Amino acid sequence: MGSSGEHSNGVMAFHILIKFDAGEKEWMAHCLELDIETAAEKFEDAKSDILAIIEGQIGYAFAHDNLDNLFNSAPRSVWKEFYECVEGPNEKILIKKYVVENEVVSEFSAPSP
Numbered sequence: 001m002g003s004s005g006e007h008s009n010g011v012m013a014f015h016i017l018i019k020f021d022a023g024e025k026e027w028m029a030h031c032l033e034l035d036i037e038t039a040a041e042k043f044e045d046a047k048s049d050i051l052a053i054i055e056g057q058i059g060y061a062f063a064h065d066n067l068d069n070l071f072n073s074a075p076r077s078v079w080k081e082f083y084e085c086v087e088g089p090n091e092k093i094l095i096k097k098y099v100v101e102n103e104v105v106s107e108f109s110a111p112s113p
Contacts, residue, residue, distance in 0.1 A: 014054060017082045018046055032074040032082060051093065 015032045021039070029050035030037045036053055040046040061070040073079075 015082055016047075016050055016054075017078065017085065018043065018050070019081075019085070030074060030078060032079060033071055035072045035074040 014034065016029060017032065018027060018029045020026075020043075021028050024039070026039045026041055027043045027046035028037060028039050029046040031050055031054050034054065034057055036050070036057065038046060038049040038053060040049055057070065061067050
């Protein structure tokens with residue numbers, strides 16, 4: 001994968017691990033390429049929160065011409081845990097990002113079932 005995510009026809013893929021922390025009684029969401037995390041009581045909240053944070057990070061990096069500092073990979077142990085869970089449920093969510101005259105415009109769309 002490398003430090004710059006997967007690229008295919010101008011598309012960048014981010015891997016997100018969402019797991020339940022029984023000790024804290026909350027869902028933890030971790031974007032591995034950006035090494036950012038969030039937690040919530042409900043799975044859907046953790047998922048939507050991490051997507052919003054990813055979108056914010058990318059938007060900020062584009063708006064401030066700071067792509068060199070966007071990527072910061074999660075520790076190897078987190079990647080190992082992600083790949084151990086790869087057989088579990090997974091979902092692909094498409095986030096379209098456009099930059100128009102130094103202004104970031106986002107369009108979210110989930111794939112059709």
